Structures are given as structure tokens and as C-alpha cells.
Amino acid sequence: MEDRVFSLVVVTPVRQVFEGQVRSLQAPGTDGDFEVLVGHIPMLTSLRPGVVTLRNTDGRSIYAISGGFVEVMRHEATVLAETIERVDSIDVERARDAEKRAQDRIESAASTSVDMSRAQSALARAQNRLRASQLANK
Amino acid sequence: MPSLKEIRRRIGGTKDIQKITRAMQTVAGVRLRRAQDQLFAARPYSDKMKQLLQHLSAQADKNAHPLLAEREVRASVLVVVTADRGFCGSFNSNVIRRALETHSATDLPPSLICIGRKGAETLKRSKVNIIEGYLNVFQALEYSDAMDIADQLIGMYTAGEIDRVDVLYNEFKSAGQQNLVLEQLLPVVPETPKEDPFFTGYIYEPSQAVLLNDLLPQHFRFQIWRTLLESNTAEEAARMLAMDNATRNAGDLIDELTLSANKLRQSTITSELMDIVGGAEAIK
Numbered sequence: 001m002e003d004r005v006f007s008l009v010v011v012t013p014v015r016q017v018f019e020g021q022v023r024s025l026q027a028p029g030t031d032g033d034f035e036v037l038v039g040h041i042p043m044l045t046s047l048r049p050g051v052v053t054l055r056n057t058d059g060r061s062i063y064a065i066s067g068g069f070v071e072v073m074r075h076e077a078t079v080l081a082e083t084i085e086r087v088d089s090i091d092v093e094r095a096r097d098a099e100k101r102a103q104d105r106i107e108s109a110a111s112t113s114v115d116m117s118r119a120q121s122a123l124a125r126a127q128n129r130l131r132a133s134q135l136a137n138k
Numbered sequence: 139m140p141s142l143k144e145i146r147r148r149i150g151g152t153k154d155i156q157k158i159t160r161a162m163q164t165v166a167g168v169r170l171r172r173a174q175d176q177l178f179a180a181r182p183y184s185d186k187m188k189q190l191l192q193h194l195s196a197q198a199d200k201n202a203h204p205l206l207a208e209r210e211v212r213a214s215v216l217v218v219v220t221a222d223r224g225f226c227g228s229f230n231s232n233v234i235r236r237a238l239e240t241h242s243a244t245d246l247p248p249s250l251i252c253i254g255r256k257g258a259e260t261l262k263r264s265k266v267n268i269i270e271g272y273l274n275v276f277q278a279l280e281y282s283d284a285m286d287i288a289d290q291l292i293g294m295y296t297a298g299e300i301d302r303v304d305v306l307y308n309e310f311k312s313a314g315q316q317n318l319v320l321e322q323l324l325p326v327v328p329e330t331p332k333e334d335p336f337f338t339g340y341i342y343e344p345s346q347a348v349l350l351n352d353l354l355p356q357h358f359r360f361q362i363w364r365t366l367l368e369s370n371t372a373e374e375a376a377r378m379l380a381m382d383n384a385t386r387n388a389g390d391l392i393d394e395l396t397l398s399a400n401k402l403r404q405s406t407i408t409s410e411l412m413d414i415v416g417g418a419e420a421i422k
Contacts, residue, residue, distance in 0.1 A: 009186065013281050013360050016182040031344055044194070045343040046352045069353065071190055071340075078186050082356070083281075 006038045008054065010063075010079040017063075017084055018054065025077060026053040027070055036072055043072040049128045051087075051135055052079065062087040064132035066125050083125070090133045099126035142406070145399040149392055156388035162225060163381035170313065170374035176279065177310065177367045184364060187357055188329060194346075194353070195328040197339065203347070204296060205326050205354040211301045215269065215291065216240060216248040217323070219307035219365060220257030221373040222276045227380035229308060229373055230256040232318055237306055240320065241266055248304070253287065253366070276370050284363035291362075292355055295324050307365050308372040314379065316372040323361055326354055 008025055010018035025036040028050030047070060052063040068081035102123035106116065140148075218237045220230045234257055241247050249267045252258035258271035270290065275283045294300045303324035308316040342349055 009182065011183040011186055013180055013183050013284075013363050014176075015179040029343060030348075042340050043343060044190070044340045044349060046349055069190070069349075069356075071186075071193075078190075080183065080186055080190070080356075 004038050005056065006036075007076045008079070009076070010052075010081065010084065012068075012081045012084055014083075017081070017086075020056070022054045022056045024053075024055045025070075025079070026051075026055075027079070028052070028065070029070070036070070036077055040072050040077075042074065043070070045070050047079075047081075049124055051128075051132045052084065062132060062135065064090065064129045066128065085129070087132050087135075090129050092130065092133055095126050095129040095133070099123060099130065102126055142399060142402050145395055145402065149395045149399065152388050152391050152395065156385055156392070159381045159384040159388060163378055163385060166374050166378040166381060170371065170378055173279075173367070173371040173374050174310075177371045180360075180364060180367055183360065187360060190353070191329040191357060193340070194350070195330075197346070203350040203354055205292070205324060205358065206328060206350075208325055209301050211246065213300045214246065214248040214302040214304070215251055215294070215300050217251045217253065217287075217291075217303065217305040217307075217362075217365075218257045218261065219305065219369045220252070220254035221369070222255040222274055223377075224256060225380060226373055226377035227383075229316065229376040229380075230254075230260070233257060233306060233308065234260050236318055236320070237261065238264060238266070240304075240306065248302075249300075251287070251291070254369075275366065276373070279366060279370055281363055284366055285359050288355070288359040288362045291324065292358060300324075305362075305365055307369045308376070309368045310371040310375060313375045316376055321365075323358065326358065 005021040005023050008018065008020065008022045009016070023037070027034060027036075028048050030046045030048050033050075034045070047065060047068045049066050050064075052065045054061050054063070063084050063086055065079075065084045066082045068079060068084070071078045071080070102119050105119040106123065216237065218233060220233050224230065237250070237257070238261075241250075247266070249269045250261060251269055252261060252271045253275060255271075255273045258268065258273060261268060272283070272287060291300075291303055295303065302322070304320060305323050306318070306320050309319045311317050
């Protein structure tokens with residue numbers, strides 16, 4: 001089992017989030033969830049908002065992702081995320097507040113405005129964070 | 139000849155100014171470090187995105203996506219990135235001068251989008267068409283700012299209102315050097331495919347077209363973000379240098395003024411002595 005690992009890098013435009021060896025990467029692809037293990041065929045895919053799980057020898061870590069891309073190469077994989085955060089660092093209270101604020105804004109905003117689309121994506125992000133933290137606490 | 143009192147007053151004033159410029163230099167130094175951290179933090183993503191596009195453009199067709207396709211230029215936009223604040227030497231004026239040169243160099247002058255208060259305010263007074271000004275984004279730079287700017291440009295580009303987008307900004311070379319850069323942003327200049335012996339081709343999920351459709355806007359947003367980070371870092375570096383010069387000039391001025399104050403004091407004493415000696419001679 002020792003050598004069944006590949007190197008993985010997780011980056012966002014703002015910072016590098018993870019770099020290291022993992023046994024598996026689970027991610028929400030646009031066409032459905034998938035898992036990458038060592039020896040996966042080279043692949044490029046886009047992600048929808050959801051939950052990313054990394055497993056290595058000492059356990060798993062769960063992240064909430066807002067979308068992005070995964071590139072799988074022979075011996076390495078890369079996650080290019082828009083925004084991603086570790087579930088342990090999610091403040092559930094804040095996420096609830098953000099969800100509520102976004103819902104209020106959606107109710108008050110005109111349906112075609114830029115505010116509307118921004119509020120909708122804010123809502124999706126907040127809900128995704130909440131879902132991810134629920135999943136992690138199971 | 140100014141009086142001794144006058145000169146002393148000027149020395150006091152110059153010292154006060156020196157205190158301010160020194161403080162501004164320190165602040166710029168701190169902000170430079172923060173800006174540099176932010177810039178370096180974006181590097182891994184930059185490298186990965188570049189690699190990805192190299193792999194992709196090795197396989198993709200030039201006309202696979204509207205953001206890649208060259209078309210006849212009937213209208214264009216020049217994004218001009220300056221600072222929000224002054225006191226940074228020739229940082230802003232270099233950009234503005236170059237923007238005006240670029241503007242008058244063609245028969246089809248571009249419309250301008252100004253990022254940064256200084257450029258927006260100065261260019262407003264010349265005969266250019268400014269579509270939009272993004273002010274005060276550099277106070278607390280966030281990725282969402284870059285997204286807003288990028289999405290506006292993509293919207294105009296895909297709607298056919300504009301056929302080309304360039305950006306003019308200061309690139310951060312080192313703490314002592316900034317380079318003025320003019321770059322084409324849209325249509326996206328494809329990365330030159332690199333021969334990678336390990337790369338044998340991907341499977342795409344969903345299709346390549348769908349992926350390009352997601353990837354190119356993301357790439358473009360990131361380009362804008364990188365431009366903002368570069369300019370922000372260069373700005374603080376320029377300000378630090380300008381304030382360092384100002385502090386040193388104030389020091390020179392103080393030395394000069396002190397010298398002439400001493401000379402004046404000396405000559406006053408001498409002439410008073412002469413008076414006393416002359417008076418004593420007369421009494422004899």
C-alpha cells in the first residue's frame with residue numbers, strides 16, 4: 001500500500017492550498033463525481049461546486065470547492081480551484097448568515113440585474129459550505 | 139538675504155516634511171512586503187494554468203473558441219492600470235503618457251477602462267473615451283475585483299462590441315525597478331505548445347469545447363488578477379523609492395540651510411564686534 005500514492009497540488013488564484021502525496025482524490029466533476037487513484041489515465045475535467053476529499057496514509061481531509069478544473073497526468077494531479085476551503089475551517093454560523101443574506105438579496109433584487117446573479121452564486125457558495133461541513137461531521 | 143529667523147523657520151518646516159516622508163517610506167515598505175506575498179502566492183496557479191493551456195493548445199484548434207479567434211478589429215479597449223494614490227514618483231505619469239501615445243497612434247483610437255483613481259482623473263481631462271473607471275480597488279485587493287472587471291470585458295467581447303483588448307500596466311521587476319508593459323489580453327494569445335515527453339494527450343470530460351468554454355474565461359480573469367497584483371506591488375516599490383529620495387533631499391536641504399544660518403550668525407557676531415571695537419576706539 002505504501003507506494004500507491006501520487007503527488008497532488010491544489011491551487012487557487014490567491015494561494016496554494018495543498019501540496020503532497022495522496023492515495024486518492026474524490027471530486028465533483030461536471031458530469032458526475034469521480035475518484036482518481038494512482039495510475040489514472042491523463043484527463044482534464046471541469047468541476048461543479050461541491051466537496052473534494054483527499055485521502056492519504058494518515059486519514060482524509062475534506063474541502064468545499066466552488067468550481068474549477070482537475071488535470072490528471074501520469075504521476076501527478078492538479079486541482080485548479082476558484083475558491084476552496086478546508087471543512088474544519090468553515091465557520092458554520094458565518095455560512096448560515098451568508099446564506100440568509102444572499103436569500104434576502106435575491107428576494108429584493110430585480111431578477112435580471114448583476115446583483116441578482118451575484119447573490120445567486122453567493123447563495124450557492126454558502127449552501128455548498130454548509131453541505132460540506134455536514135458531510136464532514138457525519 | 140533672508141533673516142536668521144526666516145532660515146530657522148525653514149529648517150523647522152523641512153524637518154517636519156522629512157518626518158512625513160520617512161513615515162510614508164516605512165508604510166510603503168510594509169505594504170510592499172504584503173503586496174509581494176500576494177503576488178508570489180499567485181505564482182503556483184499561474185504556472186499550472188500556463189502548463190494546462192500549453193497542453194490544451196497543443197491539441198486544440200485555433201478557432202475552437204470565440205475568445206481565441208482573431209477577427210477584424212473595428213473597436214478595441216485599452217485597460218489602463220494606475221495607482222489610486224500619488225507620491226510614487228513617475229509611476230502614474232509614465233502609464234498616462236504611454237496611454238495617450240497609444241491612443242493617438244492609431245486611426246481607430248481605443249476606448250479606455252481605467253483601473254486606479256490617478257489615471258481615471260487625469261485621463262478624464264483629455265480627449266479620450268472612458269467607458270468605465272474602477273477606483274479604489276487597490277485599497278484592499280480582492281480576487282472578486284478582478285472577476286468583475288474581467289466579466290465586463292468578456293461580456294463586451296462576446297457581444298461583439300469590441301474585437302480586441304490590451305492592457306497597459308507597471309510590472310514589478312524588483313524593489314528598484316518597474317517595467318511599463320503593453321499586453322494583448324483578448325483574443326487570448328495561445329500559449330506556444332511545448333514538447334512534453336510525458337504528455338500523451340488527455341481524455342476530456344465533458345468535451346474539449348465545453349472545457350475551453352470554462353477555462354478561457356477563468357484564464358482571462360486570472361490574467362486581470364495578475365495584472366492588478368503586479369501593478370500594486372510595483373506601485374508600493376515606486377513609492378518607497380520616491381519617499382526615500384524625498385527624505386534624502388530633505389536632509390540635504392536641511393544641511394544647506396543650517397550652513398547658511400551659521401554663516402549668517404557668524405557674520406552678525408563679527409559685525410557687532412566691529413561696532414564695539416569701533417566705539418571703544420572713538421572714546422580714546
